[in-house]
Amino acid sequence: MNALLVQHGPMLWVFGLLAACVACFVANRPRMDVVALIALVGLVLGGTLSVGEALAGFAEPSVILIAAFFVIGGALVHTGVAYRVGDWLVARAGNSETRLLVLLMLAVAGLGSVMSSTGVVAIFIPVAVGIAARLQVPAARLMMPLAFAALISGMLTLVGTPPNMVVSGELVRFGAAGFAFFDFTPLGALILACGIGYMLLARRWLGGGATAAARSRPRRRLRELAQHYRLLDRARRLRVNDDSPMIGRTLGELQLRARYGANVIAIERERQFGQQMLTTAANREILAGDVLLVDFARPDLDIASFVAEMRLQERAFRNDYFTDLSRELGLAEVVVPPESALIGKSILDLRMRSQRGINVMGLRRNGQPVEDVLNEKLRLGDTLLIAGSWKSIRLLHTQAHDFLVLTLPAEIDEAAPAARRAPHALLCLALTVGLMISGVVPNVIAALIGCLLLGALRCIDMDTAYRSIHWQSLILIVGMLPFATALQKTGGIAWIVDGLLGLTGEASPRALLALVFGLTAVVGLFISNTATAVLMAPIAIGLAQQLGLSPQPFGMTVALAASAAFMTPVSSPVNTLVIGPGNYRFGDFVRIGVPFALLVGVLCVALVPLLFPF
Structure with a gap:
């Protein structure tokens, strides 16, 4: 026994640490x-690894590549590209649930192939819930397809999910060729097509009922807030004609609010890359062709006479107007607290636009709208509807002595601070992908070039870039990567490979692929897909090398199986996100997810060797 401990003690220590990690992952305690x-510390203190070997993950190119694509995905959100895809989906879906499901899965998979799938699901949940309500179908019929598409997005490109990059890095570390950017795409596209077809059939078993969240009052959107204060009854969209006396003058010079009670809320202006929404400021100059969103706050104003005098042309409100408006302009409800400096003063007296960067759009007192918004003296408990840039809206929380924020609309979660930089963000993404495909520079350098260009073009700032990185995932990878080295040094990988070979005997390579897929998928039920890839990649690659086979099909199988986390609601964060909106039970994922995971497994075993021969 003592001799056995001396001989295999280091390996037993590594397996013990690994088992403890898996137990903690399952219990989710600690993080x-x-x-x-x-x-990582235990491997060093146990004498298994040197400090350099244990910390080598911090210099691993795949870790830097993952961090860089978190930043690139953050830039797509920051510039509004991700939300524009949602707008496109709403416009194209119409009233067809089938078309909606197909477009939703395509859009989510496409975006998720270059940015965090969890972030994509968070973006599309309110979009899908809103459309489901409009079509009067249960949200449950869309939430699971949304989650499945996000998981499949990880099978479309090298950067679709961290496990792909982890496996590619392990292949390189074992002396084999890593994966190229689009190596995953043929199989991933086929799986996506199968997934769409499968969900079109399986949605009939996803009826779902009304959730507690659905029964509770959701956050109101901009249009609802505007209706609540009768803003839509007073507001007009007015185009500035070429002969208007307003052209070339600033809002401060025109004094439209003081002279006419005409409060300019926003300005629509044509730009090279489309229409731009501008917030109002005293020094904002009016140009020919501008479309003004004007709130006529004075009830006695003859709007027709004003329009004629200023040579304006009335325009209708488009269906998507408030969606476009929300990219730059926000609304919020605030209440006047005791001892506020606003009490006893009118809106005109306070000069809110020039001093605070916000417009007061509506006033309610004792639950009823007040007609003369501009001249009414404010009282304790009055509720104001205010408009301004999202930055100004967020700053209201720091002015609690004068305002108490009651309601922030749902669009504040969708505001894109750098919306006008969207074309630059797409250009940077295209350049990064092009560099990765061409192989002119290493993948990690291509990704870093993309990040630097995004920063230089102001598509993302440093604070947002650092916030967009999912540090927990990176530290998890860095901490778990040394296990591969430890298992290799102590003979653990050889021991596992021998055990697998003993189970399979003279089985064909495809049978071994099936075993690798099944084992990876089962491990992924209990721990994150990233940790699953870190643990399974060296075992699968070692198995291939032991048999004298190419490690690439085995690595690809591990990567695909790590993303096939369809079977339980806790096997992936994207599944967990849709439980509430979809009102799902644990059994719903088992019933729908297990057959699809088996289908993905069959496709992998059948097709991976055709693309990556043994």
Whole structure:
């Protein structure tokens, strides 16, 4: 026994640490990144690895590549590209649930192939819930297809999910060729097509009922807030004609609010890359062709006479007007608290636009709208509807002595601070992908070039870039990567490979692929797909090398199986996100997810060797 411990003690220590990590991952106590760091320290203190070997993950190119694409995905959100895809989906879906499901899965998979799938699901949940309500279909019929498409997005490109990059890095570390950017695409596209067809059939079993969240009052959107204060009854969209006396003058010079009670809320202006929404400021100059959103706050104003005098042309409100408006302009409800400096003063007296960058759009007192918004003296408990840039809206929280924020519309979660930089963000993404495909520079350098260009073109700022990185995932990878080295040094990988070979005997390589897929998928039920890839990649690659086979089909199988987390609501964060909106039970994922995971497994075993021969 003592001799056995001496001979295999280091390997048993590594397996013990690994088992403890898996147990902590399953229990989710403590956090996964903390567990990984504790294990890293344990490998050093146990004498298994040197400090350099244990910390090598911090210099791993795949880790830097993952961080860079978190930033690129953050830039797509920051510039509004992701939300524009949602707008396109709403416009194209019409009243067809089938078309909506197909377009939703395509859009989510496409975006998720270059940015965080969890972030994509968070963006599309309110979009899908809103459309489901409009079509009067249960949200449950869309939430699971949304989650499945997000998981499949990880099978479309090298950067679709961290496990792909982890496996590619392991292949390189074992001396094999890593994966190219589009190596995953043929299989991923086929799986996506199968997934869409499968969900079109399976949606009939996703009836779902009314959730507690659905029964509770949702956050109102901009249009609802505007209706609540009768803003839509007073507001007009007015185009500035070429002979208007307003042209070339600033809002401060025109004094439209003081002279006419005409409060300019926003300005629509044509730009090279489309229409732009501008917030109002005293020094904002009016140009010919501008379309003004004007709130006529004075009830006695003859609007027709004003329009004629200023040589304006009335325009209708488009269906998507408030969606476009929300990219730059926000609304919020605030209440006047005790001892506020606003009490006893009128809106005109306060000069809110020049001093605070906000417009007061509506006033309610004792639950009823007040007609003369501009001249009414404010009282304790009055509720104001205010408009301004999202930055100004957020700053209201720091002015609690004068305002108490009651309602922030749902669009504040969708505001794109750098919306006008969207074309630049798409150009940077295209350049990054092009560099990765061409192989002119290493993948990680291509991604870093993309990040630097995004920063230089102001598509994302440093604070947002750092916030967009999912540090928990990176630390988890860095902490778990040393296990591959530790298992290799102590003979653990050889021991596992021998055990697998003993189970399979003279089985064909395809049977081994099936075993690898099944084992990876089962491990992925209990721990994150990233941790699953970190653990399974060296085992699968070692198995291939032991048999004298190419490691690439085995690595590809691990990557695809790690993303096939369809079977339980806790096997992936995207599944967890849709439980509430879809009102799902644990069994719903088992009933729908297990057959699809088996289908994906069959496709992988059948097709991976055709693309990556043994």
